[in-house]
Amino acid sequence: MDEFREKVVIVTGAGNGIGKGIATMFAEQGARVIIATKYDHEGLAVENELTAAGFWAKYIQTDVSEEASVKNLVHQVAALTQRIDVLVNNAGITIFKSILEATLEDWNKVIDTDLKGVFLCSKYVAQYMVAQNIAGSFIHISSNHAYSTLPNTEMYAAAKGGINAMTRSMAISLGQYGIRVNSVSPGFTDTNHYQNWLAEKENPETLTAEIFALHALGKISTPQDIANMVCFLASDKSANITGSDFLVDGGLTARLYHSDKF
Numbered sequence: 001m002d003e004f005r006e007k008v009v010i011v012t013g014a015g016n017g018i019g020k021g022i023a024t025m026f027a028e029q030g031a032r033v034i035i036a037t038k039y040d041h042e043g044l045a046v047e048n049e050l051t052a053a054g055f056w057a058k059y060i061q062t063d064v065s066e067e068a069s070v071k072n073l074v075h076q077v078a079a080l081t082q083r084i085d086v087l088v089n090n091a092g093i094t095i096f097k098s099i100l101e102a103t104l105e106d107w108n109k110v111i112d113t114d115l116k117g118v119f120l121c122s123k124y125v126a127q128y129m130v131a132q133n134i135a136g137s138f139i140h141i142s143s144n145h146a147y148s149t150l151p152n153t154e155m156y157a158a159a160k161g162g163i164n165a166m167t168r169s170m171a172i173s174l175g176q177y178g179i180r181v182n183s184v185s186p187g188f189t190d191t192n193h194y195q196n197w198l199a200e201k202e203n204p205e206t207l208t209a210e211i212f213a214l215h216a217l218g219k220i221s222t223p224q225d226i227a228n229m230v231c232f233l234a235s236d237k238s239a240n241i242t243g244s245d246f247l248v249d250g251g252l253t254a255r256l257y258h259s260d261k262f
């Protein structure tokens, strides 16, 4: 499979979970993949795993919340590959805390990574694409929390809702350059992050059954489910799709109530 042969794809937060799944799928389809993530041990591990499998991958240490770091990323990729075709803004953190206790520091941490990070990476990659006349594709990883949410998720829900709104504006701004901008909103996705969260609960088996039952298809997503949608949005098959969000959540968000009383 070489759908993305010679294409250069930046995936932020590709050191783990969904980002790693996305980077792997692009690499398997012939892309040159930039692992733009915060921690050396994760970034190098993914680079080594992909190159050992015969794929092209390069780790560049990046903190998406720091402007200088994002500028350095784009500069380094440009020098290394002389092109950028796809940007996947995946890096994100979660702080779920009561609004009665959450601090401004908590708010800044979440917004800086999950929302400002998307803005900064998009800004510098867009400048590069426009200057190089590249009709690229941006895919932002949002969340079903942009649609319907839970108590104590104000900071995360605000960041993800902000991504979906920003996606629409960015698509309109960049359409004249042929650059497409879309977002993908995962629901529960089986990552280390999810498994660690589950392991801390009192009865993980019962909870797993309850979570699965909330889904129309009876199961949560895998990173590959999310990556399939991202690769579609990066490919020519989605050539006339921009400014849209795509839920990949097994039908979780479609349900208004979970109750057998109605």
Ligand SMILES: NC(=O)c1ccc[n+]([C@@H]2O[C@H](COP(=O)([O-])OP(=O)(O)OC[C@H]3O[C@@H](n4cnc5c(N)ncnc54)[C@H](O)[C@@H]3O)[C@@H](O)[C@H]2O)c1
Pocket: 012, 013, 014, 015, 016, 017, 018, 019, 036, 037, 038, 039, 042, 062, 063, 064, 065, 090, 091, 092, 093, 113, 117, 141, 142, 143, 144, 185, 186, 187, 188, 189, 190, 191, 192, 193, 194
């Ligand atoms: N896992 C889920 O159930 C789920 C559901 C909906 C949305 N999402 C979204 O998907 C994305 C990936 O989530 P995940 O579950 O794979 O998370 P994860 O924690 O497993 O991986 C996130 C990666 O991003 C990196 N990262 C964190 N801060 C960074 C920064 N400032 N700069 C660069 N890299 C940074 C981490 O080191 C890690 O490698 C996030 O945006 C998250 O909000 C996840």
